[in-house]
Amino acid sequence: MALSRLSSRSTTLLQPLATTSLLRRRHISTDTTPITVETSLPFTSHLISPPSRAVETSSQELLSFFRDMALMRRMEIAADSLYKAKLIRGFCHLYDGQEAVAIGMEAAITKRDAIITSYRDHCTFLGRGGGLFEAFSELMGRTTGCSKGKGGSMHFYKKDASFYGGHGIVGAQVPLGCGLAFAQKYSKEEAVTFTLYGDGAANQGQLFEALNIAALWDLPAVLVCENNHYGMGTAEWRSAKSPAYFKRGDYVPGLKVDGMDALAVKQACKFAKEHALKNGPIILEMDTYRYHGHSMSDPGSTYRTRDEISGVRQVRDPIDRVRKLIIAHDIATEKELKDMEKEVRKEVDAAVAQAKESPIPEPSELFSNIYVKGFGAEVNFISPLETTLSFGADRKELRATLP
Amino acid sequence: MASLLSRFCRKLALPGSAHGSRMTSTTACGSETVKSLNLYSAINQALHIALETDPRSYVFGEDVGFGGVFRCTTGLAERFGKNRVFNTPLCEQGIVGFGIGLAAMGNRAVVEIQVADYIYPAFDQIVNEAAKFRYRSGNQFNCGGLTIRAPYGAVGHGGHYHSQSPEAFFCHVPGIKVVIPRSPREAKGLLLSSIRDPNPVVFFEPKWLYRQAVEEVPEHDYMIPLSQAEIIREGSDITLVGWGAQLTVMEQACLDAEKEGISCELIDLKTLLPWDKETVEASVKKTGRLLISHEAPITGGFGAEISATILERCFLKLEAPVSRVCGLDTPFPLVFEPFYMPTKNKASSSSSLSSPSKTHIF
Numbered sequence: 001m002a003l004s005r006l007s008s009r010s011t012t013l014l015q016p017l018a019t020t021s022l023l024r025r026r027h028i029s030t031d032t033t034p035i036t037v038e039t040s041l042p043f044t045s046h047l048i049s050p051p052s053r054a055v056e057t058s059s060q061e062l063l064s065f066f067r068d069m070a071l072m073r074r075m076e077i078a079a080d081s082l083y084k085a086k087l088i089r090g091f092c093h094l095y096d097g098q099e100a101v102a103i104g105m106e107a108a109i110t111k112r113d114a115i116i117t118s119y120r121d122h123c124t125f126l127g128r129g130g131g132l133f134e135a136f137s138e139l140m141g142r143t144t145g146c147s148k149g150k151g152g153s154m155h156f157y158k159k160d161a162s163f164y165g166g167h168g169i170v171g172a173q174v175p176l177g178c179g180l181a182f183a184q185k186y187s188k189e190e191a192v193t194f195t196l197y198g199d200g201a202a203n204q205g206q207l208f209e210a211l212n213i214a215a216l217w218d219l220p221a222v223l224v225c226e227n228n229h230y231g232m233g234t235a236e237w238r239s240a241k242s243p244a245y246f247k248r249g250d251y252v253p254g255l256k257v258d259g260m261d262a263l264a265v266k267q268a269c270k271f272a273k274e275h276a277l278k279n280g281p282i283i284l285e286m287d288t289y290r291y292h293g294h295s296m297s298d299p300g301s302t303y304r305t306r307d308e309i310s311g312v313r314q315v316r317d318p319i320d321r322v323r324k325l326i327i328a329h330d331i332a333t334e335k336e337l338k339d340m341e342k343e344v345r346k347e348v349d350a351a352v353a354q355a356k357e358s359p360i361p362e363p364s365e366l367f368s369n370i371y372v373k374g375f376g377a378e379v380n381f382i383s384p385l386e387t388t389l390s391f392g393a394d395r396k397e398l399r400a401t402l403p
Numbered sequence: 404m405a406s407l408l409s410r411f412c413r414k415l416a417l418p419g420s421a422h423g424s425r426m427t428s429t430t431a432c433g434s435e436t437v438k439s440l441n442l443y444s445a446i447n448q449a450l451h452i453a454l455e456t457d458p459r460s461y462v463f464g465e466d467v468g469f470g471g472v473f474r475c476t477t478g479l480a481e482r483f484g485k486n487r488v489f490n491t492p493l494c495e496q497g498i499v500g501f502g503i504g505l506a507a508m509g510n511r512a513v514v515e516i517q518v519a520d521y522i523y524p525a526f527d528q529i530v531n532e533a534a535k536f537r538y539r540s541g542n543q544f545n546c547g548g549l550t551i552r553a554p555y556g557a558v559g560h561g562g563h564y565h566s567q568s569p570e571a572f573f574c575h576v577p578g579i580k581v582v583i584p585r586s587p588r589e590a591k592g593l594l595l596s597s598i599r600d601p602n603p604v605v606f607f608e609p610k611w612l613y614r615q616a617v618e619e620v621p622e623h624d625y626m627i628p629l630s631q632a633e634i635i636r637e638g639s640d641i642t643l644v645g646w647g648a649q650l651t652v653m654e655q656a657c658l659d660a661e662k663e664g665i666s667c668e669l670i671d672l673k674t675l676l677p678w679d680k681e682t683v684e685a686s687v688k689k690t691g692r693l694l695i696s697h698e699a700p701i702t703g704g705f706g707a708e709i710s711a712t713i714l715e716r717c718f719l720k721l722e723a724p725v726s727r728v729c730g731l732d733t734p735f736p737l738v739f740e741p742f743y744m745p746t747k748n749k750a751s752s753s754s755s756l757s758s759p760s761k762t763h764i765f
Contacts, residue, residue, distance in 0.1 A: 089560045089737075089738075090560045090561070090562040090565075090737055091562065091565070141737060141738040149737075149738060150736070150737060150738070151737070152562055152737045152738075154562070154564075155563075168562075168563060168564040169520075169521065169523075169564060170493055170521075171493070200492075200493045201493065203492035203493050203494050203497075204493060204494055204524070205494055205496050205497060205524070206524070231492075231493055232465075232466065233466060233469070234465075234466065234490060234492075234493075238490065239490070239492040239493065240492065302469075360738055361738060361739075363739070363742060365739070366731070366733055366736055366739040366742055366743065367731075367733060370732070370733055370734070
């Protein structure tokens with residue numbers, strides 16, 4: 001219905017644009033003519049005037065949002081299957097549903113701004129420019145992974161894109177993030193640090209310590225609470241006296257953002273970056289949702305109803321939202337978007353296949369990077385055995401010669 | 404592994420078994436019923452009994468309400484109510500501090516730290532508050548009713564933060580006790596003793612054994628005394644000391660060594676702080692050799708303390724240096740876990756166990 005109304009309008013006003021975009025629809029649009037979209041929800045703010053609801057975007061940006069989010073979604077689903085096939089071991093925390101936060105943030109910042117997050121980091125890594133092959137390799141513990149296979153799912157890093165990972169202990173990354181911000185301010189880098197944490201971590205004491213320091217010293221730190229409403233299996237109202245996480249900074253201003261709307265996220269992050277560079281820390285609460293459980297060992301349905309999950313998927317899914325925008329603005333057809341998704345799927349499958357062929361790290365890597373080499377801290381391996389016989393995670397025999 | 408484990412555990416259950424285990428538990432014979440339980444069920448039973456027998460006892464921690472991520476607290480909230488069994492937010496330091504306060508008012512606070520790797524935010528509270536409360540107040544106050552339970556140890560795929568064995572950090576703190584059970588029956592008795600002990604106790608549960616270890620556990624209320632080591636296998640050639648899940652690995656090494664004619668005496672320390680020096684000393688004076696094994700990294704691990712003490716007490720009786728077969732000095736690895744672990748191969752091939760007859764006397 002909306003489409004027909006728009007197309008009749010386009011015949012009178014936007015026809016030139018429509019015909020040129022018809023030619024460009026075979027690949028991602030390079031049209032950067034600004035389009036203004038209003039966010040679906042207004043921003044709620046604490047101690048600050050919220051930014052405008054009107055967000056400037058373009059066809060190119062919207063299409064890249066769609067493609068990148070579809071890529072992230074596909075990657076997480078592929079990781080799900082790999083975990084069930086026991087190719088990924090240990091822990092695996094999936095981000096599907098929350099893609100808009102990663103994508104919107106990237107659109108507002110540069111690679112010189114730092115990002116640090118918790119263990120739900122696969123998509124953040126991708127957003128920072130990480131490759132699918134590195135991601136899948138790391139998940140499967142292969143040497144071609146971004147952390148050489150030594151970190152696993154929870155420990156993705158990308159130094160050249162200022163992505164500081166990837167942390168297993170809940171909330172421990174927040175003081176770190178404030179430290180990064182201090183370094184940026186000290187070096188006059190005109191860059192900020194986005195420190196991400198969840199609604200569960202919001203109750204950690206170290207967060208408030210870090211917040212106080214950041215506010216005291218006016219650090220360019222943006223604290224982003226990815227509120228997916230469940231800390232593992234505990235709903236926010238059962239763990240926090242005040243689930244208004246954007247207000248918990250007390251003397252630190254905050255903004256509540258619809259985390260399923262990539263454009264709202266982009267607007268908020270842009271606003272936050274400007275604020276942090278001038279005035280010090282700010283808290284962003286992203287109202288988002290994860291479709292999967294906390295990790296792969298959590299079905300995700302014992303503490304919330306399936307109706308709730310499917311309800312969010314139908315009404316608030318970030319990819320569908322961008323899809324509708326793209327179609328409404330005549331940037332691409334439904335079929336073209338579906339083709340893009342198919343392409344993305346092939347890309348992910350290819351990366352998985354390639355990663356599966358990668359080797360596992362050499363046994364000597366067990367001892368590398370504990371200390372810096374050459375400073376007298378060679379690890380003593382106490383055993384007369386040169387070759388160790390052991391059993392790997394897949395129950396197959398593993399023989400290795402340890403140094 | 405599982406069949407070996409169950410065989411091992413079943414052996415322990417038989418009173419007066421062939422290995423001559425000196426049962427120090429207060430199990431009544433014959434009249435009391437036993438039930439085949441795994442570790443988490445035994446712990447669960449202990450908690451039920453603890454809450455039943457003391458109306459001023461509480462169980463709290465992250466996610467304990469629905470039964471806990473390892474099912475150790477199943478049924479407690481339903482039976483004793485949400486005022487006694489409740490969830491806390493995600494803040495270990497806050498949880499333990501809160502527990503200390505509750506205990507200081509004369510209550511029994513049984514705190515659960517979801518995984519031992521997460522205990523570090525609470526380290527200050529345990530070391531500086533809990534351990535020193537009675538001492539610095541001149542016995543006016545104490546938090547003896549505090550028991551902190553945490554699943555520890557490798558689980559096969561736990562990686563850096565679901566596999567650590569932090570017992571050594573806590574053994575360095577006078578004022579608290581550190582207890583580690585090896586099996587379901589031990590766990591129930593030791594946990595009840597720990598909860599009722601008038602000192603704060605840190606109770607580490609080997610998470611690998613939560614489902615793997617199955618044993619006949621008496622259903623009644625019984626306690627196993629703290630600070631008493633148990634000789635679970637008698638021998639004459641070498642003494643092996645360990646705790647927790649590592650004992651099953653050492654048992655396998657003992658069986659292997661037996662085939663070569665080496666008679667091994669295996670001791671379960673049970674309580675690491677304060678530890679039963681007399682039992683270990685007597686055993687080493689008999690055998691002349693000692694091998695200690697633990698999952699935690701070797702440098703600064705609790706094996707070092709045992710080694711130093713035994714050296715002081717048994718120097719002239721030792722026929723070989725004290726051997727330690729432990730985890731490597733690396734962060735607990737992800738893919739390399741099989742190489743990090745002190746497996747039975749490493750134990751078997753350690754110089755003490757492989758050919759004691761050939762070792763020179765120093």
